[in-house]
Amino acid sequence: MPIVNLSLQVLPLVPEEKVYPIVDRVIKYIKSTGIKYIVAPMETTMEGELDILLDIVKKAQEICVKEGASRVISVIKIDYKPEGVTIDEKIKKYYV
Amino acid sequence: MPIVNLSLQVLPLVPEEKVYPIVDRVIKYIKSTGIKYIVAPMETTMEGELDILLDIVKKAQEICVKEGASRVISVIKIDYKPEGVTIDEKIKKYYV
Amino acid sequence: MPIVNLSLQVLPLVPEEKVYPIVDRVIKYIKSTGIKYIVAPMETTMEGELDILLDIVKKAQEICVKEGASRVISVIKIDYKPEGVTIDEKIKKYYV
Amino acid sequence: MPIVNLSLQVLPLVPEEKVYPIVDRVIKYIKSTGIKYIVAPMETTMEGELDILLDIVKKAQEICVKEGASRVISVIKIDYKPEGVTIDEKIKKYYV
Numbered sequence: 601m602p603i604v605n606l607s608l609q610v611l612p613l614v615p616e617e618k619v620y621p622i623v624d625r626v627i628k629y630i631k632s633t634g635i636k637y638i639v640a641p642m643e644t645t646m647e648g649e650l651d652i653l654l655d656i657v658k659k660a661q662e663i664c665v666k667e668g669a670s671r672v673i674s675v676i677k678i679d680y681k682p683e684g685v686t687i688d689e690k691i692k693k694y695y696v
Numbered sequence: 697m698p699i700v701n702l703s704l705q706v707l708p709l710v711p712e713e714k715v716y717p718i719v720d721r722v723i724k725y726i727k728s729t730g731i732k733y734i735v736a737p738m739e740t741t742m743e744g745e746l747d748i749l750l751d752i753v754k755k756a757q758e759i760c761v762k763e764g765a766s767r768v769i770s771v772i773k774i775d776y777k778p779e780g781v782t783i784d785e786k787i788k789k790y791y792v
Numbered sequence: 793m794p795i796v797n798l799s800l801q802v803l804p805l806v807p808e809e810k811v812y813p814i815v816d817r818v819i820k821y822i823k824s825t826g827i828k829y830i831v832a833p834m835e836t837t838m839e840g841e842l843d844i845l846l847d848i849v850k851k852a853q854e855i856c857v858k859e860g861a862s863r864v865i866s867v868i869k870i871d872y873k874p875e876g877v878t879i880d881e882k883i884k885k886y887y888v
Numbered sequence: 889m890p891i892v893n894l895s896l897q898v899l900p901l902v903p904e905e906k907v908y909p910i911v912d913r914v915i916k917y918i919k920s921t922g923i924k925y926i927v928a929p930m931e932t933t934m935e936g937e938l939d940i941l942l943d944i945v946k947k948a949q950e951i952c953v954k955e956g957a958s959r960v961i962s963v964i965k966i967d968y969k970p971e972g973v974t975i976d977e978k979i980k981k982y983y984v
Contacts, residue, residue: 607930609965611803616862619805620978627982640928641978642895642965650757654750661746661776670808671781675867675965676772677897677930680757685767690908690929694915703834705869707899712958715901716882723886736832737882738799738869766904771963773801773834773867786812786833790819842949846942853938853968863973868964872949877959 603684606653607677609643610660612669622667626660638687643675647687650678699780702749703773705739706756708765718763722756734783739771743783746774795876798845799869801835802852804861814859818852830879835867839879842870891972894941895965897931898948900957910955914948926975931963935975938966 608630612622627644630637633656636647646653657676664672679685704726708718723740726733729752732743742749753772760768775781800822804814819836822829825848828839838845849868856864871877896918900910915932918925921944924935934941945964952960967973 605929607928611865613805613808613811616805619863624981638929639979639982640895640931641893641926641933641975642967643928643930645929650754654754657774658746658750661774665776665778670777671811672774672776673803673865674772674774674776676770676774677963678753678757678768678770678772679930680761680768680770681766682761687929691927693912694927701833703832707961709901709904709907712901715959720885734833735883735886736799736835737797737830737837737879738835738871739832741833767907769899769961771869775834783833787831789816790831842946846946849966850938850942853966857968857970862969864966864968866964866966866968868962868966870945870949870960870962870964872953872960872962873958874953 601649601651602682603647603686604650604653605645605647605679605685605687607643607645608657608660609675610664611673612664613671614669618668622664622669625667626663629659629663630656636687645687697745697747698778699743699782700746700749701741701743701775701781701783703739703741704753704756705771706760707769708760709767710765714764718760718765721763722759725755725759726752732783741783793841793843794874795839795878796842796845797837797839797871797877797879799835799837800849800852801867802856803865804856805863806861810860814856814861817859818855821851821855822848828879837879889937889939890970891935891974892938892941893933893935893967893973893975895931895933896945896948897963898952899961900952901959902957906956910952910957913955914951917947917951918944924975933975
């Protein structure tokens, strides 16, 4: 199974002061999985096998609900190539 | 597991005349799964259990590659509520 | 200026029972502009000149705030070709 | 007019080896505008007045076509609040 890039933005429906804490909670969970990821202002991009990343997507929504969201919209982008895609090939040149 | 809405837009990297045929092939596959879905100009929205819909997302990308895409970007949106979300509650009023 | 397709999903941050009424208000506004559009479960796709559609995007956000949203996330997709893109070329075959 | 965050992902339809050079060309243009921005693996997020950012979105598509794309799909996300939204409030804690 190829390595893909998957970006996830969760939009929990909660009073505004609770949006960032819930997003932080999801990012903490992503960190805990041990996969490679990078946080950006509107989404977090992960690198790994698609199966694993889709499981994280599922879990992220459960976390939002558990933390108090009545509803969650998630925006996800997948970059898929049979030979694999890396975060580094995309942005390393901008940060070296 | 709650019923969710999931929208999928596949963007296969192919010469332009092959874009629509590949998208049609993906929609044909979605139809073959028997789930409820609706085709829109920029994405197809499906209704069902998240596990099943994420499996369809995975398969859609494999179809694009099998049909000749060197790379596939997918844009996915999930609308998730513990009590479930239906396509009808969102758009029925606009089509009756 | 070519005819493009632009999809807009507005996600107003409001208590859940107010989400659909605000989305309806935005769609009513889109209808009032006289442009061609189609409502789908997760976004509304419009057809027209990019300048005009981006003005509608801007106005949509102001409407959400005016109707009570403390914050609005919009997800927008543009399909752009120098020769133009139509809604019909994409979905007519699925609805005839 | 409030300061917003706008994320832009351009997906030019070109042979694969030309994708990154065109995306680089768009990012170079964004840099040349002098606005605040941050490059992520799947999108570049900008901070500024919505009018200015939407003009950049428009120009980005013209650049893709000028550089050889037969078609361009853009995925855009706007985070809009009357009091303004900053990139720093969202990600600074992750990079300090």
